Amino acid sequence: MEKLETATFAGGCFWCTEAIFKRLKGVETVVSGYSGGTKENPSYDEVSSGETGAQEAIQITFDSSVVSYTKLLEIFFKTHDPTSYDRQGADIGSQYRSVVFYHNNNQKKDVETMIKKLDEAKVFAGKIVTDVLPFEHFYEAEKYHQNFYDRNKDYGYCQVVINPKLDKLYKEFHSELKDDVA
Numbered sequence: 001m002e003k004l005e006t007a008t009f010a011g012g013c014f015w016c017t018e019a020i021f022k023r024l025k026g027v028e029t030v031v032s033g034y035s036g037g038t039k040e041n042p043s044y045d046e047v048s049s050g051e052t053g054a055q056e057a058i059q060i061t062f063d064s065s066v067v068s069y070t071k072l073l074e075i076f077f078k079t080h081d082p083t084s085y086d087r088q089g090a091d092i093g094s095q096y097r098s099v100v101f102y103h104n105n106n107q108k109k110d111v112e113t114m115i116k117k118l119d120e121a122k123v124f125a126g127k128i129v130t131d132v133l134p135f136e137h138f139y140e141a142e143k144y145h146q147n148f149y150d151r152n153k154d155y156g157y158c159q160v161v162i163n164p165k166l167d168k169l170y171k172e173f174h175s176e177l178k179d180d181v182a
Helices: 015-021 044-048 069-078 103-119 157-173
Strands: 004-011 027-036 052-065 098-102 131-134 138-140
Touching: 004 015, 004 027, 004 069, 004 131, 015 027, 015 052, 015 157, 027 044, 027 098, 044 052, 052 069, 052 098, 052 138, 069 103, 098 103, 103 131
Parallel strands: 098 131
Antiparallel strands: 004 052, 004 098, 027 052, 027 138
16 A cells, blocks of 8 residues: 655755655655755755755655655665765755755654664764754755756766766665666
């Protein structure tokens, strides 16, 4: 029986995170947008300025009877650098901050447990600095940002930044991939 839930993650450029999560079994939709910050319905240019405090984020609608929130968290943490504050590779600024915006107390508990587990296991060279914040709002990004990777695979950024992330996803989480991706 389908049980739809929502997850909101910020893990650097939303083109990257959208490309990753839309390939997973149980994921119904992935929307690129903005979360956090103080400005209502900010534009890409406003978020990119760093003045709004918002992050590039994705909002995922998923069937928790197929993929668990914990599995989404595991994939989130292992497909970006949660140890860099306000940065993912060459993308620098508060808009690229690693954040999990939890929608309920169960999600908050799950992400706190996941961070503790990963830090204790020393999965990363440094300590995880991902912010864990209550979800307040999500604003959909401009249309040209939606499904960016799938529409622009030959774009340099996609080849240099997103392809390696997808390669890691395909290698480490092969069993989690939708049939048409696997």
